[in-house]
Amino acid sequence: NAGVTQTPKFRILKIGQSMTLQCTQDMNHNYMYWYRQDPGMGLKLIYYSVGAGITDKGEVPNGYNVSRSTTEDFPLRLELAAPSQTSVYFCASSTSLATTTDTQYFGPGTRLTVL
């Protein structure tokens, strides 16, 4: 059981380039999230999805796009990369059960540098 996987682990982009961060979970979770973590800070929500075909913005969505065509996959697209997007990106998933105790499972993160 792999849990939440992310690729790539590291990436360096030039200003203006685009890329897609991949996220896959094998736990059949409905809820999926993208967070970014800037140096010395906590995580901030970029986008989230409550199921296939349904996505919405979080706190810091500017410069990003997402799609959710399947339950398993939730890619994050960066268009026209800027130095301000240098960060560590975490994907997470959780169930949508009525129980309140379920936690979010995090992927290992993608460290992105924009130069």
Next chain:
Amino acid sequence: AQKITQTQPGMFVQEKEAVTLDCTYDTSDQSYGLFWYKQPSSGEMIFLIYQGSYDEQNATEGRYSLNFQKARKSTNLVISASQLGDSAMYFCAMRVNTGRRALTFGSGTRLQVQP
């Protein structure tokens, strides 16, 4: 909107001693969950412990326990018998149990365990 405050940027503790990491939160929701995550230098987010807003007992998980004071809106993490491997960043987070169910994180506390 939810807010998490961690007022201790860094803490030192001697090996085998106990340490308390502070966390206060703010929300107008009645049903929510409080989480603590550990982030070692390798960068992954490791779930430690959970407390529900309606839980009457303080949560415990092995050497981790929470001092949950709902009226004061605080949920402090207590690590007993500190080990060198406990050196890491610790994040407090909360999630309301409706809507997007995303986590709101504090800025973290860096714990260093000294031999």
